[in-house]
Amino acid sequence: MRHYSKSVCVYCGSSFGRDRRIVDAVRELGSLIAGEKWRLVYGAGNCGLMGTVADAAREAGGNTFGAIPVHMPEQINFDLDCLVFTGNMHERKSLMMTNSDAFIGLPGGFGTLEELFEVVTWRQIGIHSKPIHLLNTGGYWDPLITLMRSVIANGFAKETAIELLSVSDTPRQLVAKIKADFNSQS
Numbered sequence: 001m002r003h004y005s006k007s008v009c010v011y012c013g014s015s016f017g018r019d020r021r022i023v024d025a026v027r028e029l030g031s032l033i034a035g036e037k038w039r040l041v042y043g044a045g046n047c048g049l050m051g052t053v054a055d056a057a058r059e060a061g062g063n064t065f066g067a068i069p070v071h072m073p074e075q076i077n078f079d080l081d082c083l084v085f086t087g088n089m090h091e092r093k094s095l096m097m098t099n100s101d102a103f104i105g106l107p108g109g110f111g112t113l114e115e116l117f118e119v120v121t122w123r124q125i126g127i128h129s130k131p132i133h134l135l136n137t138g139g140y141w142d143p144l145i146t147l148m149r150s151v152i153a154n155g156f157a158k159e160t161a162i163e164l165l166s167v168s169d170t171p172r173q174l175v176a177k178i179k180a181d182f183n184s185q186s
């Protein structure tokens with residue numbers, strides 16, 4: 001078992017997208033997570049950015065934890081330190097949440113958005129108090145940040161809701177912020 005101190009959950013695309021900078025940033029992030037001796041928690045797929053981040057973490061000697069529903073049509077990554085099969089998507093997301101100390105939204109599609117906003121809304125109503133970060137490579141998430149500001153401006157979320165997500169432009173900046181989060185907790 002590869003040693004780890006904290007666990008960091010990533011939500012990301014099961015596709016690669018079209019911006020090469022995103023794939024490179026996700027690979028760098030996987031490697032940095034392993035370098036910090038943090039366990040990578042994710043959805044156990046080996047397709048798209050999910051595969052990229054897990055491969056990078058493994059190659060850098062990091063511990064990896066994946067959870068995936070038994071009947072998920074995604075390709076499964078069997079090369080993990082811990083692979084858990086769940087009965088359904090709700091169990092998967094709950095397991096990922098309870099096994100993590102921080103969350104990162106990487107570029108991705110609708111599945112990524114759904115998973116990310118579940119932990120955002122759970123933090124909003126006090127189900128957990130763990131930090132949540134966005135990796136905004138190439139401004140990928142700018143439209144989402146604009147939408148969040150609009151939701152707040154329209155009175156559907158508190159002014160402070162924008163602080164639920166901490167936005168970073170680079171993997172190094174993001175990892176530095178998570179380190180600061182962990183240091184302030186200990």
Ligand code: AMP
Nearest residue numbers: 012013014015043108109110111112114
């Ligand atoms: P995507 O961002 O759509 O490529 O999906 C990324 C992740 O979201 C993968 O782990 C998928 O298994 C997961 N996912 C896909 N569809 C859903 C869904 N309807 N609800 C929750 N998660 C999903």
